[in-house]
Amino acid sequence: MSQENKLLTVSASPHRRTEDTTGGIMIDVVIALMPALVLSVVLFGLRSLLVTAVSVIACVVLEYICRKVMKRNNTLGDFSAVVTGILLAFNLPSTMPLWMVVIGDAVAIVVVKQFFGGIGQNFVNPALVGRIVLMTSFPTYINNFAEPFAWRQPEVDAITSATPLAQFAGNYSQQGVITAMNSSQMPTLTEMFFGIYGGCLGETCAAALILGGVYLCIRKVISPRIPLYYLGTVALIMLIAGRGNLQFVLYQLLSGGLMLGAIFMATDYTTSPIKTKGKIIFAVGCGIITSLIRIYGSLPEGVSFSIILMNILVPHIETITTPRPFGAVREKKVKEEAAK
């Protein structure tokens, strides 16, 4: 090519691109999840690391096989399968049999993600569907929570403990709430904050999850709107349900998968709205459904169902929050004027 031709080369916009890549963002999410994983190993022993590792490896292998069989390009480089693997493992107890973990991964990666076209195409959060399928299929296994630090006493086979939410479940009357909070099995709020109670392996330690969330916000991977509005809605509803009992509100915010769900699951790019207004509607909806399931539902915890339900509504939220271009007239007005 001569010098003349080079000068005349014109390319279409964009001319400057951001340095962010899908792979880079996903690695940031993995880094943000690490504190919770480390604490989970401290609390529930090496078994939780094993569950997470198996889940990640299964997700990556299944994604590779799926893309190969469907004759599509390889997408392992974006690390999204790794994130799905870690998130699903975080939603399972450390006592979960490993083959069940692999089944959950298969549902998440093959059915929810690849059947719908791979990354960016799934209409609900893959890890959450994996958890819900496992929850409806093996309810006894998924509620088999290990007692923190039980791994230090190998002579004790398996100690299971009731989660704080299970103690509140079905008893949200004023008297019931106070009895549950004063019961000897209920951990103190400090213990709750650092995750020293029974639960899924990655969801218990609020401190580590918040640390990860702050990291993601600083790196601008997620905007803090969804987590804050989600937690805020739950807090508000629980404040009313608990007749102004602040301690009860804190217990509700720190227990179950709320922190994990609000910070890492509800903020998933593919399944959450793009616009600010949409994000707020989405997060408030998640908060309302979570609180309603906790107070009135037959299940003690509702985070996974609430996020999935709001995921399904996202396309409609996007439609109603589409901003009007400057100077454009609303369709309704045009019709009304035409009628006149």
Added chain:
Amino acid sequence: MAKQKSLKEEFTKGIVKENPVLRLVLGTCPTLATTTSMESAIGMGISAAIVLVCSNIVISALRKVIPQKVRIPCYIVVIASFVTIVQLLVKAFVPSLDQQLGVYLPLIVVNCIILGRAEAFAGKNGIVASAVDGLGMGIGFTCALIVISAIRELLGAGSLLGHGILPFPAMTIFILAPGGFFVFGLVMACANKLAEAGGGKKAELGGCKACPMASSCEKLAKGEDCEKEKEAVK
């Protein structure tokens, strides 16, 4: 009908190529509801097949007597009589099956497959051809139910025909509704692949010809397409 098919073709088309559940997507409600165990699926399939064959024969025999305008009520009266007979027989001789199937046994009356065959085939063809068509469709329906229920019962309850054989805990979700839809979809995909490999028509969605009202649609007869009109309105 333009092309005359041999009796053998009339019989075999119902099994894979025009399988009522998997290819024509009729009767999905009983399919999803009764395939939670193989026992009830077989019971449902055989009951529906008997009703289908009998109603096809009678409707075909009466096709010249039944006035065109009131044909659907007439078909339903015929089908309902046979359903009542089958229901009373099941109640008398296999009461356990009657309890398992519950409301789905009387609901065979409104099963789309039976009404569909009466409308599409028995009302236009001879008695022998209609009987063979009913038998083929009935066997196709039963086979589809057995395949779906075998997968669902094995994975969801760890058993086949009530005998537990899985050594590890089964996934309960397969005998719940979501698992039913999931297995149904996968089996349907396999049937489409099989039928296409055997030279069948590719399954297509949409278009005016796929509409249930296609045979009585005036617009379609004139060559107009209501789907295109809808798009133009938008």
